[in-house]
Amino acid sequence: MSESDMDEPLNPVAPGREKLVARKQEWAREGRLITGTTAPPEVRLPPGQRLVSDFPVLDLGVQPDIRPDRWRLRVEGLVSNRLALDWKEFNALPVHEWVNDIHCVTAWSRYDNSWQGVGALTLLDMAEPLPEAKFIVFHSYDGYTTNVPLEAFARPECFVATHWNHEPLTRVHGGPARIVIPHLYLWKSAKWVTRIELRADDQPGFWEVRGYHNNADPWLEERYG
């Protein structure tokens, strides 16, 4: 994918998947799976969730196959130092390991995932967000977008993952690299990430404009909003 291609709005919805998107939008309108309860973060399983041991794959059917020599991770927008890291440069950054639980809005949770990758704080320290940067939009190679406040990503538990359970992250789970924001529902964790855009204003992403909650806190059951 060339740099100019990245400016084209891509459609992350694969042919034939439009009905699935429409159904999920309908579920959002109906408030499906909402139990109407909240829990403090010390409660391990958020309200309405059930534990699974497999690792389901959820996306819109476009699973880009990014060759490492074409891969880039940009951190740009309201930053002092724009980053455009290639695969080699990205892998030269300090690597850390995280173990966390993940929670999908479709009500499955998976405990004790181990990941390796580069910390959000490492990337943000390099890029130096400007004082007016308050929000992030993540842009992915399939055209998917999702948004969070900068303070939701600028936390030690957030990272760009390249490995899951000590194996390179598979393509279906967002390899070569994906965002992981474990304290929010998993739709905020962009797979196949290529651009981290810092902004002054909040810009809702793919699911956020289709009825999903802007904040996505599983313990507050912010599924839809």
Ligand SMILES: Nc1nc2c(c(=O)[nH]1)N[C@H]1C(S)=C(S)[C@@H](COP(=O)(O)O)O[C@H]1N2
């Ligand atoms: N690029 C991209 N990232 C994405 C999505 C997507 O369609 N495209 N789907 C999101 C949703 S809705 C979920 S639940 C998780 C699923 O991640 P998994 O397939 O690794 O379980 O990815 C999120 N990240």
Ligand SMILES: [Mo]
């Ligand atoms: Mo999802």
